[in-house]
Amino acid sequence: xxxxxxxxxxxxxxxxxxxxxxxxxxxxxxxxxxxxxxxxxxxxxxxxxxxxxxxxxxxxxxxxxxxxxxxxxxxxxxxxxxxxxxxxxxxxxxxxxxxxxxxxxxxxxxxxxxxxxxxxxxxxxxxxxxxxxxxxxxxxxxxxxxxxxxxxxxxxxxxxxxxxxxxxxxxxxxxxxxxxxxxxxxxxxxxxxxxxxxxxxxxxxxxxxxxxxxxxxxxxxxxxxxxxxxxxxxxxxxxxxxxxxxxxxxxxxxxxxxxxxxxxxxxxxxxxxxxxxxxxxxxxxxxxxxxxxxxxxxxxxxxxxxxxxxxxxxxxxxxxxxxxxxxxxxxxxxxxxxxxxxxxxxxxxxxxx
Numbered sequence: 001x002x003x004x005x006x007x008x009x010x011x012x013x014x015x016x017x018x019x020x021x022x023x024x025x026x027x028x029x030x031x032x033x034x035x036x037x038x039x040x041x042x043x044x045x046x047x048x049x050x051x052x053x054x055x056x057x058x059x060x061x062x063x064x065x066x067x068x069x070x071x072x073x074x075x076x077x078x079x080x081x082x083x084x085x086x087x088x089x090x091x092x093x094x095x096x097x098x099x100x101x102x103x104x105x106x107x108x109x110x111x112x113x114x115x116x117x118x119x120x121x122x123x124x125x126x127x128x129x130x131x132x133x134x135x136x137x138x139x140x141x142x143x144x145x146x147x148x149x150x151x152x153x154x155x156x157x158x159x160x161x162x163x164x165x166x167x168x169x170x171x172x173x174x175x176x177x178x179x180x181x182x183x184x185x186x187x188x189x190x191x192x193x194x195x196x197x198x199x200x201x202x203x204x205x206x207x208x209x210x211x212x213x214x215x216x217x218x219x220x221x222x223x224x225x226x227x228x229x230x231x232x233x234x235x236x237x238x239x240x241x242x243x244x245x246x247x248x249x250x251x252x253x254x255x256x257x258x259x260x261x262x263x264x265x266x267x268x269x270x271x272x273x274x275x276x277x278x279x280x281x282x283x284x285x286x287x288x289x290x291x292x293x294x295x296x297x298x299x300x301x302x303x304x305x306x307x308x309x310x311x312x313x314x315x316x317x318x319x320x321x322x323x324x325x326x327x328x329x330x331x332x333x334x335x336x337x338x339x340x341x342x343x344x345x346x347x348x349x350x351x352x353x
Contacts, residue, residue: 029240030238031343031344034240054248055100057070070163072094074086074353078197080122080125082200082210083193083213089212089287092215093353096290097163099218099236104222107142108162108164109163110141111144112157113160114157133216165218176252178253178257178321180255181295181296182296182321183321184293185294185316185318186289186290187314187315188312190242190264191281191284192288193212193286194286195279208268213286221290229302233292234290234292236288239353241344242289242291243283244283246291246329253321256323257320259318259341263316282331285352290306290312292306329342
C-alpha cells in the first residue's frame with residue numbers, strides 16, 4: 001500500500017473558514033459545526049423537553065406506554081461498499097438509534113429521493129438489502145415516500161428512515177445521566193465503517209479488505225438490560241466517532257471522561273488506512289458499535305452479557321467518568337501522555353452515512 005495519500009484526499013483545513021450565512025460540509029460532520037447549527041437554527045425554533053435532551057431519539061409517553069421515536073437521513077457515497085450498502089445502513093442505523101434508548105424496534109418508514117437516470121437495478125438491490133436487514137432486525141417497514149429530482153441533484157439516491165420502538169424497561173437512559181465513577185464500555189474495534197467507505201471511494205486496492213461494521217444492536221442492548229444492571233448512557237458512535245460521542249455525553253452530563261488508548265481496539269488494516277489518509281480512528285464513524293456508560297459495580301456483568309453476542313464479543317472497558325467542571329474528554333496515550341479529545345471541528349469524512 002502506498003505511503004502517499006491519493007490526490008482526492010489532499011490535506012485540507014479540518015475547520016473550514018466561517019461560511020457566514022451559508023451551509024458548509026462541516027455542518028454535516030456530527031461535530032462542533034453540527035452542534036452550532038442545531039443550537040442556532042433548530043433548538044430555538046422547536047425547543048421542548050424531548051428535543052432539548054439531544055439524544056439520538058425521543059422517548060415519549062402515549063397512553064401509559066413509552067415509545068422511542070427517531071429519524072435519520074443517509075447520503076453515503078459510494079452507495080455499495082464492502083460489508084453493506086445504503087439500504088442496510090439506513091435500517092440498521094435507525095434501529096440502533098432506537099436501541100440506544102433501550103427500546104425494542106417495531107416499525108420503520110422510508111423516504112427515497114432518486115436522481116433522474118438512476119439505475120432501476122441499483123434501486124432494486126438497495127430495496128432488497130433493506131428488506132433483508134429489516135427481517136433480520138425483526139422490524140416492519142410500514143410506510144414511505146418517493147421523490148425524483150433532476151439529473152445531478154441527488155447523487156443517485158438518498159434515503160431517510162424513521163423508526164418507532166417500545167421502551168419496556170423503567171430506566172432513564174440519556175446523555176445527561178453519566179456520573180463520576182462510571183465505567184465506559186466499548187463493544188468492539190472502531191473505525192471499520194468510515195475506513196471501508198474511504199477505501200472503496202478511493203479504490204485503494206488493499207491486500208486485506210476493510211469491511212463496514214454495519215449491524216443492528218438492539219439485541220446486544222436487550223442482553224445488557226436483561227442483566228438488571230443500571231445503564232446510564234448508550235450511544236452508537238456514528239458521525240464524529242467515539243471521541244465526538246463521548247464529548248456530547250460529557251457536556252450533557254457535566255462530567256469528564258478519561259480514556260485508555262491501550263484498551264481501544266483498531267483492526268490493523270483499518271489503522272493502516274487511517275495512517276495513509278492522516279485520520280484519527282477515534283473520530284471515524286462506526287455503524288455497528290455501542291458505547292455503554294454504567295456504574296463501575298455493574299461493568300463486569302455488562303461485559304459478560306455483551307460477550308455472549310456477536311456484536312459485543314470484543315467489548316472492553318475503555319475508560320472512566322470523572323469529576324471535571326470543564327467536561328473534557330482526555331485520552332491517556334500508549335506512550336504515557338495525556339491528550340484532550342475535543343469534538344470533531346469540521347468535516348472529516350463526507351458522505352459516509
